[in-house]
Amino acid sequence: MAKIQVKTKINGEETEFLCQPYDTVLDVLRRDLNMTGTKEVCSTGDCGACSITLDGRLVCSCLVLAAETEDKDIETIEGMAKNGKFNVLQKTFLEHAALQCGICTPGMLVAAKSLLEKNKNPTETEIRYWLAGNLCRCTGYDKIVKAVQAAAEEIRENA
Amino acid sequence: MNEMDNKWIGKNTIRPDGADKVTGRAEYAADTIMPGMIWGKVLRSPHPHATIKSINTKKAEELDGVFSVATSADCIDFPVDTPVILGIQDIRWMARNVLAKEKVLFHGHPIAAVAARTEEIAEKACELIEVEYDVHPWAIDIDDAIKPDAPILHDFIKFDGRPSNIAGTLEHKKGNVEEGFKDADIIIEKEFETAAVHQGYLETHACLVSVSPDDKTTIWSSSQGQFMVRAMTSFITGIPQSSIRAIPAEIGGGFGGKTIVYLEPVATILSKKSGRPVKMVMTREEVMRASGPTSASKSRVKIGATNNGKITAAQGTFYLQAGAFPGAPIRGAAGCCLAPYDIPNAHTFGYDVVSNRSKVAAYRAPGAPIGAYAVECVLDEVAEALKMCPLEFRLKNAAKEGTKAVHGPTYPVMGYVETLEACLSHPHYKAPLKKLQGRGYASGFWFNAGGESSAQVNITEDGNVVVTTGHPDIGGSRASIANITAELLGIDINRVSVIIGDTATIGFSNLTGGSRVLFASALVVTESTNQVIDILKDRASKIWNIDKEAIEWENGEARPAGDNAGKFKPLSLVELAEKATPTGGPIGAGHQVNTVGAEGGFATHICDVEVDVELGIARIIRYTAAQDVGKAIHPAYVEGQLQGGVVQGIGWALNEEYIYNKEGKLDNPGFLDYRIPVCSDLPMIDTILVEVPNPKHPQGVRGVGEVPIVPPLSAIANAIYNAIGTRFYSLPMSPPKVLEKISD
Ligand code: FES
Numbered sequence: 001m002a003k004i005q006v007k008t009k010i011n012g013e014e015t016e017f018l019c020q021p022y023d024t025v026l027d028v029l030r031r032d033l034n035m036t037g038t039k040e041v042c043s044t045g046d047c048g049a050c051s052i053t054l055d056g057r058l059v060c061s062c063l064v065l066a067a068e069t070e071d072k073d074i075e076t077i078e079g080m081a082k083n084g085k086f087n088v089l090q091k092t093f094l095e096h097a098a099l100q101c102g103i104c105t106p107g108m109l110v111a112a113k114s115l116l117e118k119n120k121n122p123t124e125t126e127i128r129y130w131l132a133g134n135l136c137r138c139t140g141y142d143k144i145v146k147a148v149q150a151a152a153e154e155i156r157e158n159a
Numbered sequence: 160m161n162e163m164d165n166k167w168i169g170k171n172t173i174r175p176d177g178a179d180k181v182t183g184r185a186e187y188a189a190d191t192i193m194p195g196m197i198w199g200k201v202l203r204s205p206h207p208h209a210t211i212k213s214i215n216t217k218k219a220e221e222l223d224g225v226f227s228v229a230t231s232a233d234c235i236d237f238p239v240d241t242p243v244i245l246g247i248q249d250i251r252w253m254a255r256n257v258l259a260k261e262k263v264l265f266h267g268h269p270i271a272a273v274a275a276r277t278e279e280i281a282e283k284a285c286e287l288i289e290v291e292y293d294v295h296p297w298a299i300d301i302d303d304a305i306k307p308d309a310p311i312l313h314d315f316i317k318f319d320g321r322p323s324n325i326a327g328t329l330e331h332k333k334g335n336v337e338e339g340f341k342d343a344d345i346i347i348e349k350e351f352e353t354a355a356v357h358q359g360y361l362e363t364h365a366c367l368v369s370v371s372p373d374d375k376t377t378i379w380s381s382s383q384g385q386f387m388v389r390a391m392t393s394f395i396t397g398i399p400q401s402s403i404r405a406i407p408a409e410i411g412g413g414f415g416g417k418t419i420v421y422l423e424p425v426a427t428i429l430s431k432k433s434g435r436p437v438k439m440v441m442t443r444e445e446v447m448r449a450s451g452p453t454s455a456s457k458s459r460v461k462i463g464a465t466n467n468g469k470i471t472a473a474q475g476t477f478y479l480q481a482g483a484f485p486g487a488p489i490r491g492a493a494g495c496c497l498a499p500y501d502i503p504n505a506h507t508f509g510y511d512v513v514s515n516r517s518k519v520a521a522y523r524a525p526g527a528p529i530g531a532y533a534v535e536c537v538l539d540e541v542a543e544a545l546k547m548c549p550l551e552f553r554l555k556n557a558a559k560e561g562t563k564a565v566h567g568p569t570y571p572v573m574g575y576v577e578t579l580e581a582c583l584s585h586p587h588y589k590a591p592l593k594k595l596q597g598r599g600y601a602s603g604f605w606f607n608a609g610g611e612s613s614a615q616v617n618i619t620e621d622g623n624v625v626v627t628t629g630h631p632d633i634g635g636s637r638a639s640i641a642n643i644t645a646e647l648l649g650i651d652i653n654r655v656s657v658i659i660g661d662t663a664t665i666g667f668s669n670l671t672g673g674s675r676v677l678f679a680s681a682l683v684v685t686e687s688t689n690q691v692i693d694i695l696k697d698r699a700s701k702i703w704n705i706d707k708e709a710i711e712w713e714n715g716e717a718r719p720a721g722d723n724a725g726k727f728k729p730l731s732l733v734e735l736a737e738k739a740t741p742t743g744g745p746i747g748a749g750h751q752v753n754t755v756g757a758e759g760g761f762a763t764h765i766c767d768v769e770v771d772v773e774l775g776i777a778r779i780i781r782y783t784a785a786q787d788v789g790k791a792i793h794p795a796y797v798e799g800q801l802q803g804g805v806v807q808g809i810g811w812a813l814n815e816e817y818i819y820n821k822e823g824k825l826d827n828p829g830f831l832d833y834r835i836p837v838c839s840d841l842p843m844i845d846t847i848l849v850e851v852p853n854p855k856h857p858q859g860v861r862g863v864g865e866v867p868i869v870p871p872l873s874a875i876a877n878a879i880y881n882a883i884g885t886r887f888y889s890l891p892m893s894p895p896k897v898l899e900k901i902s903d
């Protein structure tokens with residue numbers, strides 16, 4: 001099958017790749033672009049480990065076809081720290097021990113960032129429901145929720 | 160060391176591997192590539208039980224893009240009647256689990272594997288492999304496997320002299336139960352069932368293996384033990400351990416499920432036959448179908464007590480399903496279930512039952528939650544019958560220092576009573592409840608382990624420290640090791656880096672399992688660091704030309720002490736490192752030992768639920784877990800262990816279950832239908848860290864990771880009863896089951 005040529009922007013960088021019509025964004029990121037920060041856990045949209053944003057919208061990259069990303073803006077975990085500096089969520093996740101094995105962490109961070117961009121003052125319930133699509137088997141979510149609350153507070157203070 | 164003076168031990172430092180994990184830089188098993196790499200895929204059995212008559216791989220081999228094919232014919236042959244024991248595993252079974260030999264024993268059992276240019280080609284080639292089967296009836300559930308005319312999985316396994324699916328038994332006995340029950344005023348006996356549940360680690364099994372023509376093998380994989388990977392791969396492929404370098408990738412959760420191999424020997428064979436590095440990554444469905452969940456169970460527990468609340472006798476019988484090969488965790492069920500109590504007469508039995516499901520693997524305190532579930536639910540009923548508070552009842556019968564446990568040992572100093580007292584004095588205990596809300600309590604125990612551990616502590620040329628240990632870090636153990644090293648050397652935590660060595664760079668270290676890692680690695684790291692301090696003093700003594708004994712190490716520097724105090728300017732670690740070469744050379748020390756003295760861990764939990772009687776949903780609304788953690792070296796990660804264990808227990812109690820269909824196939828092999836707890840299901844999980852230091856450990860450490868999954872199943876069942884007056888004897892207490900029971 002002829003491969004499709006796609007031109008897109010990943011973390012602000014113009015990127016071109018060739019993909020099969022059935023390849024997902026996750027396939028291309030991990031296998032072809034070697035951007036393995038985005039994790040593959042279920043490939044069926046059930047875990048959120050592959051979370052990215054596509055033109056600012058939070059999506060599971062395992063459910064989006066790579067060919068659909070022509071002229072789109074993709075943000076992944078690799079683009080989260082800017083100029084060698086952690087995003088506030090990355091910092092609070094570390095300070096609050098919000099990760100154990102860390103495999104869910106990239107997806108959690110991408111999802112939490114997209115929440116805080118919409119809502120700087122989420123309630124605990126809002127955080128819990130926003131992150132309900134991001135599984136974590138290690139932490140019981142307690143410290144993840146607290147880290148998101150702490151990040152929200154910091155963002156509000158610095159606003 | 161004075162507690163108050165601790166600078167790093169007991170502090171929530173930032174973990175050494177943290178930055179990599181929040182930026183996506185950390186390399187997990189599936190994140191690595193090698194030049195020339197090809198992809199491996201596994202052909203799996205479409206039947207739950209069949210004899211393999213023939214396997215023809217010719218068409219697969221001829222497909223364009225295929226490099227190699229592997230079957231059990233490429234593995235070392237281990238006759239079925241000769242045990243080959245490695246740790247708690249038997250390589251006879253492990254080899255057959257990795258690639259089926261005489262028979263396929265469950266739906267999804269690997270039969271062959273293909274390595275090809277792409278995953279798609281490898282998958283296509285798998286479909287071209289022709290296998291002839293002689294299909295047999297199968298047994299999925301325990302009752303089907305132990306009934307008189309059950310299909311037999313392994314002809315050579317005998318029970319009572321006849322071929323059987325009961326592959327092993329175990330029993331613990333203390334006193335005389337018949338007599339004990341005679342002394343009881345009240346006796347309660349109940350039967351329980353639990354469904355098989357999966358560890359649910361998010362990272363699927365994956366590896367990348369490269370074998371050179373001289374058999375030098377590099378394995379990059381995520382596991383709970385790089386040395387286990389090396390040994391099992393060596394056994395199954397015949398490549399000597401010295402030729403295998405197993406590199407531990409970051410591991411995305413294991414919970415016991417990564418204490419055995421699935422892919423590494425297969426990828427090794429494929430790589431050896433093709434001369435190319437081979438990468439293999441399981442899908443979630445493969446993980447669910449063919450990697451070890453923990454046992455389903457059936458049990459019966461009988462407990463007798465006097466009217467004034469003393470337990471006189473207890474009896475428990477536990478049938479645990481092992482899957483395709485022997486090895487259900489009956490020791491955890493029959494050994495841990497009565498451990499929190501001082502019971503004069505007790506008798507527990509465990510039965511290891513094989514059936515046509517994937518071979519079980521360890522899951523966090525293997526077997527213990529199953530045993531505790533039955534016992535702690537019956538205890539709740541006994542307490543109710545005696546009109547006693549369930550916690551006071553437990554307190555009255557609590558094991559203490561000096562108690563002879565039913566499973567054998569006499570307890571040293573331990574903190575079980577303290578966990579009960581902590582719960583009794585916690586505000587949660589007295590908090591008001593509304594209608595359809597209920598509160599439940601339960602306790603739990605896990606053995607904890609020590610075992611082989613190795614460490615190396617090296618001083619860098621610029622006077623900083625690199626610590627290497629051999630147990631994969633799953634939950635933040637590197638942070639705790641950094642805390643201890645910085646504390647002992649009296650230097651800033653940022654000057655310590657901690658890495659997990661591969662099998663070629665650090666001495667043998669046992670699995671990350673049994674809650675052993677910090678207990679064991681702290682011991683060897685402490686010993687190594689103390690040796691380094693000794694060397695540093697020796698170097699200072701050479702520089703100052705005084706006795707080594709006249710030097711003390713304090714606050715990161717060598718200081719002249721005694722008569723020499725104040726005579727010389729202290730030498731810092733940096734200064735001593737600078738002078739390392741003229742004073743004797745590189746500074747470093749290592750220690751390797753079989754660590755002993757890991758004492759058991761105890762916990763008591765309080766759980767509040769609210770039951771939605773329309774939908775049948777039991778919702779956890781408050782949870783408090785108290786546990787004797789010995790000494791919390793990094794409290795936040797200790798809390799994290801408790802919280803994570805509790806939530807896995809919540810999943811086990813309320814939702815998770817392996818559901819098999821009429822064809823003997825798993826019907827829910829994904830996270831959509833196998834529902835693990837999500838963020839919106841839960842409240843915060845409160846923890847109480849009770850610290851009764853382990854006297855056999857330099858920092859007082861006890862294992863903490865496994866105990867917290869033991870009490871939740873029964874704490875939740877007891878809470879649901881308290882809320883709606885209905886007792887559940889079968890897990891999970893999922894909405895359909897709750898509704899059915901309420902409408903009865
Ligand atoms: S990998 Fe995409 S949702 Fe799980």
Ligand code: FES
Pocket residue numbers: 098099100101102103104105135136137138139361411412
């Ligand atoms: S930290 Fe392991 S899955 Fe979330």
